Amino acid sequence: MSNPIDFYFDFSSPYGYFAADSIDRMAAEAGRSCRWIPILLGAAFKASGNQLLIEQPLKGAYSRHDWDRVARMSGLAYGFPDPFPVATIAAARVFWWLDADDGTVAKDFARAVFAAYFGQGRNIGDKAVVAAVAGECGHDPAAALAAMDDGLWKTKCRDETEAAIAAGVFGSPFFVVDGEAFWGWDRLPMVRRWLETGGW
Amino acid sequence: MSNPIDFYFDFSSPYGYFAADSIDRMAAEAGRSCRWIPILLGAAFKASGNQLLIEQPLKGAYSRHDWDRVARMSGLAYGFPDPFPVATIAAARVFWWLDADDGTVAKDFARAVFAAYFGQGRNIGDKAVVAAVAGECGHDPAAALAAMDDGLWKTKCRDETEAAIAAGVFGSPFFVVDGEAFWGWDRLPMVRRWLETGGW
Numbered sequence: 001m002s003n004p005i006d007f008y009f010d011f012s013s014p015y016g017y018f019a020a021d022s023i024d025r026m027a028a029e030a031g032r033s034c035r036w037i038p039i040l041l042g043a044a045f046k047a048s049g050n051q052l053l054i055e056q057p058l059k060g061a062y063s064r065h066d067w068d069r070v071a072r073m074s075g076l077a078y079g080f081p082d083p084f085p086v087a088t089i090a091a092a093r094v095f096w097w098l099d100a101d102d103g104t105v106a107k108d109f110a111r112a113v114f115a116a117y118f119g120q121g122r123n124i125g126d127k128a129v130v131a132a133v134a135g136e137c138g139h140d141p142a143a144a145l146a147a148m149d150d151g152l153w154k155t156k157c158r159d160e161t162e163a164a165i166a167a168g169v170f171g172s173p174f175f176v177v178d179g180e181a182f183w184g185w186d187r188l189p190m191v192r193r194w195l196e197t198g199g200w
Numbered sequence: 201m202s203n204p205i206d207f208y209f210d211f212s213s214p215y216g217y218f219a220a221d222s223i224d225r226m227a228a229e230a231g232r233s234c235r236w237i238p239i240l241l242g243a244a245f246k247a248s249g250n251q252l253l254i255e256q257p258l259k260g261a262y263s264r265h266d267w268d269r270v271a272r273m274s275g276l277a278y279g280f281p282d283p284f285p286v287a288t289i290a291a292a293r294v295f296w297w298l299d300a301d302d303g304t305v306a307k308d309f310a311r312a313v314f315a316a317y318f319g320q321g322r323n324i325g326d327k328a329v330v331a332a333v334a335g336e337c338g339h340d341p342a343a344a345l346a347a348m349d350d351g352l353w354k355t356k357c358r359d360e361t362e363a364a365i366a367a368g369v370f371g372s373p374f375f376v377v378d379g380e381a382f383w384g385w386d387r388l389p390m391v392r393r394w395l396e397t398g399g400w
Contacts, residue, residue, distance in 0.1 A: 048258040051249075058248040058370040062381060069380075072400050073393070170258040180269075181262060186386040193273070200272050 004033040005191070006176040008164050010041035011088035011124060012081075013172035014067040015185035017114040018074055022188060023175070024107070030195035032177075036099075036107050038092040039161045041085075041172050048170035052085065070185065077119035086117070086125025089157060090148045094134055096156040097147035109137045204233040205391070206376040208364050210241035211288035211324060212281075213372035214267040215385035217314040218274055222388060223375070224307070230395035232377075236299075236307050238292040239361045241285075241372050248370035252285065270385065277319035286317075286325025289357060290348045294334055296356040297347035309337045 005027050009016035020036075027034035045051065053063040064080060071078030091113045099106035116122040116133050123129055127148055134144035147153050164174075168181055175182040175191050178199060182191050194200075205227050209216035220236075227234035245251065253263040264280060271278030291313045299306035316322040316333050323329055327348055334344035347353050364374075368381055375382040375391050378399060382391050394400075 049251075049256055050259070056249055058365075058368055059250070062368060062370070062383060065381075069400075073390075165258075168258055168262060170262070181265075183262060184386065186384065186390070189389050190273075190386070200269075 002030075002032050003178050004035050005195075006035050006037060008037045008039050008169045008172065008174040008176075010039055010085075010172040011091045011110070011113050011117065012085040013041060014063075014078075014080075014118060015070075016172040017078075017118045018070050018076065019173035019175075019185045019188065020111060020114055021074060021076055023173075026188065026192055026195065030192075032195065035103070036095075036110055037160055037164060038088070038095050038110065038157075039164045039169065039172070040089060040092065040157070043161050044165050044170050044172075047165045050170055054084070071118075077115065079118070079121050081117050081121055081123075083123060083125065086123060088124065090127045090130045091124055091133075092157045093148050093150070093153040094130055094144050096153045096160070097144070097150070098134075098139070105137075109134060109139070112137050202230075202232050203378050204235050205395075206235050206237060208237045208239050208369045208372065208374040208376075210239055210285075210372040211291045211310070211313050211317065212285040213241060214263075214278075214280075214318060215270075216372040217278075217318045218270050218276065219373035219375075219385045219388065220311060220314055221274060221276055223373075226388065226392055226395065230392075232395065235303075236295075236310055237360055237364060238288070238295050238310065238357075239364045239369065239372070240289060240292065240357070243361050244365050244370050244372075247365045250370055254284070271318075277315065279318070279321050281317050281321055281323075283323060283325065286323060288324065290327045290330045291324050291333075292357045293348045293350070293353040294330055294344050296353045296360070297344070297350070298334075298339070305337075309334060309339070312337050 007023050009020065024034050054060040067078065067080065095106050095110055098109050112133050113124055117124040127145060131141040131144045135141040167176065171183050173185055177191060177194055180194060207223050209220065224234050254260045267278065267280065295306050295310055298309050312333050313324055317324045327345060331341040331344045335341040367376065371383050373385055377391060377394055380394060
């Protein structure tokens with residue numbers, strides 16, 4: 001049995017949104033499973049000293065332009081959201097709540113959260129919005145709200161972020177395949193090559 | 201006549217070395233010319249607030265591993281050089297001196313400088329090494345040494361770095377095609393797609 005692909009992301013990461021669109025397809029083509037692991041990028045940034053792209057001179061303007069361009073290339077609905085970034089802890093906790101029962105269902109919810117934020121401009125930092133998105137995915141919004149405040153998912157969310165940082169994750173998206181780390185949406189072709197060749 | 205590709209790099213950038221191996225081939229396949237523009241990345245980093253990859257927690261270890269991996273994938277001779285990074289102003293000035301006469305000759309010299317540093321572990325921050333590399337390319341080492349201290353090439357080197365920063369360049373390698381900026385070795389597939397499709 002081949003190793004799964006670990007796909008780390010933050011729900012407010014545009015490149016995470018773009019990667020989420022293709023990573024499962026790429027994994028399936030290679031006969032691999034894919035684990036989605038939402039993390040809180042702010043915590044990873046503290047560990048790595050990274051800063052938000054849009055707050056950096058030159059890079060900020062580049063990134064804004066690049067997100068538009070990647071979205072057009074990918075055929076994904078995209079608008080730069082306002083506010084940006086937002087806290088994604090509520091969405092991450094609901095993800096883990098769903099994931100405990102069914103990983104596929106959790107991924108569908110994650111795609112819907114990404115689409116709500118980047119495609120529809122809804123503020124996923126707002127618990128009510130996250131609950132509404134859960135409702136649109138067929139879950140009980142009240143149960144989703146409860147999951148956001150449940151110590152179990154608070155702990156799970158914190159532990160997964162800490163484990164990610166311990167594993168060397170410092171950005172979003174971030175992929176680990178066969179122990180090899182790949183950082184960034186623009187590394188997907190290299191991940192594909194790794195999967196096709198078994199490494200080099 | 202199609203626009204040229206502008207290829208910005210610093211001689212002590214590993215990803216610049218990897219990009220230098222393929223950008224001209226990619227340009228030729230697309231019927232484009234390619235201008236090589238060595239810059240002093242330290243000045244660009246001051247403008248953008250960027251830091252050296254290897255000085256950053258997590259990212260530093262990732263980069264060291266990634267350079268080895270990209271080199272193996274590309275089939276390029278590569279060892280992490282010591283010292284790293286080095287001042288590349290001498291090499292850049294010699295480049296501009298040669299480029300004034302013949303762009304192709306200047307590129308051959310640039311490839312030799314990259315190979316000397318990353319392939320052979322020679323310290324290209326040392327003027328004598330740069331002069332020796334020029335000699336190996338068929339140029340007069342004494343004339344190369346003189347070019348390093350010539351006000352004409354000092355000015356040209358400074359002006360090109362300033363123009364690059366003004367154009368939004370903040371890293372190495374950095375490509376500009378038809379007014380579109382692409383940052384990083386890992387964007388070469390996207391540059392190729394741009395060239396093939398004429399943009400999107």
